[in-house]
Amino acid sequence: METGKLPLCPMEPETTPPRISMREIAARLGVSHVTVSMALRDNPRVSAAMREKVKRTAEELGYRPDPMLNALAAYRNSKSASGIHSAVAWINAWVKPEELRGYQEFDLYWKGASECAAKFGYRL
Numbered sequence: 410m411e412t413g414k415l416p417l418c419p420m421e422p423e424t425t426p427p428r429i430s431m432r433e434i435a436a437r438l439g440v441s442h443v444t445v446s447m448a449l450r451d452n453p454r455v456s457a458a459m460r461e462k463v464k465r466t467a468e469e470l471g472y473r474p475d476p477m478l479n480a481l482a483a484y485r486n487s488k489s490a491s492g493i494h495s496a497v498a499w500i501n502a503w504v505k506p507e508e509l510r511g512y513q514e515f516d517l518y519w520k521g522a523s524e525c526a527a528k529f530g531y532r533l
Contacts, residue, residue: 429472439464449474497531 450464523533
């Protein structure tokens with residue numbers, strides 16, 4: 410061997426086992442991949458027994474969440490506008506409430522309150 414040179418040694422490529430998917434866990438248990446996803450996130454719509462069964466099977470198969478897929482899902486979810494699901498009531502004591510918005514000042518109050526409510530996810 411020459412001085413100053415490292416011996417040639419072929420490097421073995423590092424082999425990683427194929428990723429286990431939620432669909433594979435689902436197929437093993439005879440449930441949908443959606444059930445597996447919900448169970449792994451402790452969704453209460455999946456029974457405690459099924460959640461435990463899914464988690465145990467995922468562990469046995471060597472399932473690990475894919476951080477890149479999680480990041481992609483979070484990114485995609487952040488880009489979609491969420492609809493308004495809650496309401497705030499506007500109560501007044503006018504004899505004829507439908508006339509209230511006929512007054513410009515009160516109509517502006519209504520519009521401002523409605524915009525503010527929408528900013529926080531409510532409708533007025």
